[in-house]
Amino acid sequence: MFNLSVVNIIPDAHKDAINQIAELYGCGENNVSVKLIDSSGEIYWGCHSWWKPEHYAIFSDDELRAQVVPAELAPALEHLYERLMLDGDAQENWQAALALNGLSEVREETE
Incomplete structure (x- = not known):
């Protein structure tokens, strides 16, 4: 069951590396894509x-991660903030992560 709500936040300098790592795990392109500002x-x-909790356990295992993530991308993981909430509300988890990190979403104005 997909019942683990996971929020990921990364500084701008490490966005591309984290997105490459997500692709290596089969998550598709440009996963970390919501622009935030402090x-x-x-x-x-x-x-x-x-996530399924058992899949997240595999993803977060350092030894298994070393088999998937190339050495040149691995340092970006040190800057990755993750907030987990089992059986929780996704929006509540998202808002709490933003508040804990003093961040807000950047709303692009459209004409």
Whole structure:
């Protein structure tokens, strides 16, 4: 059952590497794609996804991760913020992660 709500947030400098890692795990392109900003104007990127707890355990295992993630991309994982909520509400998890990190979504204005 996909009942583990996972929020990921990464500083702008590491966005491309984290998205490449997501692709290596078969998650598709440009997963971390919600633009975020902090009070000092620093840009971050975030996403939410649903996981099966057993799949997340495999993803977060350091030894197994080393078999999938190339050495040149691995340092980006040190900057990845993850907030997990089992059987929780995705929107609640997302809003809590933003609040805990002092971030807000960047709303692009359209004309």
